Amino acid sequence: MCGRYTLAASNKLDLSALTHEVPDRFNIAPQSDVVVETQLDGLTVKPWSLSPPWAAAPMHLFNARLETLDEKPSFKGSLRCVFMADGWYEWQRFAHSKHPWYHHREGELIRFGGVYHPLSGCAIVTTAAQPEIAHIHHRQPVLLTAQAAAGWLDGAPASDCMSHYPVAVHKVSSSVNDARLDSSDLTLPIKIETSDDVQGSLF
Template identity: 45%
Template sequence: MCGRYTLSNKGKVKEKFNKEIIPNFNIAPRNDVLLINKEEKVCVMNWNYNPSWAKKPMNLINARSETLIEKPSFKESSRCILIADGWYEWQRERNIKKPYYHFRKNELVYFAGIYNKSSGCAIVTKESHKKFSFIHNRQPVLLEEKDFSKWLNGQDIFESTISEEIDFYQVNNKINNPKNNNPDNLLKFNKNDIINYA
């Protein structure tokens, strides 16, 4: 599951997409997020997917790549690409959850996504790369720029070499609260500075 991520590199977003952003160090479900839609246009959409036929909100934020094609919830969806520069994932140890930040040094990362115009978008996930699977068993599907058009036009691209370039480290549990949105979220965890922010 991918339930929290970041987009803070203003320079890279400006360079690649000519867009100005407000850095966000704790993007949470139901936030508005920056993405590339099926028409290959950069736009803002809500991170919260609901099939048009659903009688009650389903509020989906992830879609498993393994069942993407067959699941009724996603059959009417279009493809998109969410723009990010890292994501958080929690490692569970007994009753303790330790957050880790995953990132590609000095680069943006691109999550495969789906959307519909009546609600919003969801991140497509897959089994985690062996390098960081000890943290969590799922990760976003990461796309290379050369594969953008293929993904947006319906080709399934669930594997890339990008996962091999991902670094990660433990961060403070203050990111558990989505209201905590500042650059300190990205500082490496210091066990001498434990505060309960949940």
């Protein structure tokens, strides 16, 4: 799953067409307003919280599994969008704890495949993690290049759009667990050594 990510919009030339004022964010959580691209609106801002039109109460869905996207009633009739980011967090689980890792491309813009309902909001589409990062978490966002993003919005098969490109990863402070905190310090690497780490290094 992808439950937190980052976007420093102020230094991204690809986002210069964005007409909304968007602050740099380093701990974007579900139900936040986020930057996405759609065929209808171009670069725009939508809530990261999707509910199908038939829902009697908000469902606040923020992830959609690629493998079941066409089967789940919650996503029937949804349109495609592209999330703009420059990194995301995943939590690696150990026997007695879990630690957050930051995934990024040295500040470069990263595009995630997404879906949205026009009267609701949007959700990140996830897929199986690339082998290089699967030890941290078994899921990751669907990654798109700029060219592939256009195909995604056009409705091309997901298999033709998904990109496998390297991302850098490092451990970060568990302060990122608190969605009220939002500082670039949250993305800084730290060294954590726990009994789980030591035990894992022996095998």
